[in-house]
Amino acid sequence: MKNIQEIIMERVLKHRNKIGISLINETPEILASLKKAQKEVADVIIYSNHEIEGFKTKVFDNDEEIGRTMVRDYKAGIINQFVRGQVDDFGTVDEYKKQFDISKEEKRLDFALVEDIKGNQFFLTMCSNPEGQTLEDKLRIASGVSDWIKNEFGLSPKVAMMATCRPGSVGKDPVMTKSYEDAEAVVKFLQEKGMEAKNIHIELQSAIPWANLIIASNGTIGNQIFRVMVFLGGGKTYYCPTFFAGKGGYEDNSRNENNYYHHIVFASAMANKNL
Secondary structure: OOOHHHHHHHHHOOOOEEEEEEOOOOOHHHHHHHHHHHHHOEEEEEEEOOOOOOOEEEEOOOHHHHHHHHHHHHHHOOOOEEEOOOOOHHHHHHHHHHHOOOOOOOOOEEEEEEEOOOOOEEEEEOOOOOOOOOHHHHHHHHHHHHHHHHHHHOOOOEEEEEOOOOHHHOOOOHHHHHHHHHHHHHHHHHHHOOOEEEEEEOOHHHHOOOOOEEEOOOHHHHHHHHHHHHHHOOOEEEEOEEEEOOOEEEEOOOOOOOOOHHHHHHHHHHHOOOO
16 A cells, blocks of 8 residues: 555646745745755745745735735635745635635644654644644544545544543543543544544553554644654654645645745645546
């Protein structure tokens, strides 16, 4: 069976796309990654507040308009997909919802394909601080991301659900107990949908190598796991899609990153999905 990287690269090579990305404060590393992407996979269109040598650049005086225009250009077919880049997350989501008739109340799904220092790859979700603070939201995210993995890649989701305590600590603290009970409820919900799922509680390391999706106990912890892995622990992040069920999505990223190559790759793969 093909792995995720092989599936993505097959899609990328079907057609060369125009991929937008916002860039306000470039570094030599960022520019090198975009030049590599432009050479190998896509025509990179930069949205910025100044001209950037070596790239087609759309320049705006108002930084708020950088990201919003990029979304509007995607809707209009001027670009085939986009990477959020360095513009504000809220403005990008808000404009995407406006352009694609999505309710302001509808929550997105966002997750990341990450690689640890030993080369193990898996999807990590609940990486944004507000996410997963209720059982309802955990069920929404677990179901949506699992279904996305299955539909996008034809893979069977193998889900490791986290909690903030071990089974032996249940009952000792109400917050930790609730976290464990929520994890059990998520696992049961996924198993009833026919998916392989386990409550790994705090034993994150036990998810490797069998799981292809790790769900943090809440968004705050997931965000910290992501940052430690990628910015301190020698790991990598490859793809960070933001997705609205039935309404598509785009490629997201952390504004702390200095390498956008893989994000351009995945945006192009998204554009080619139905070819």
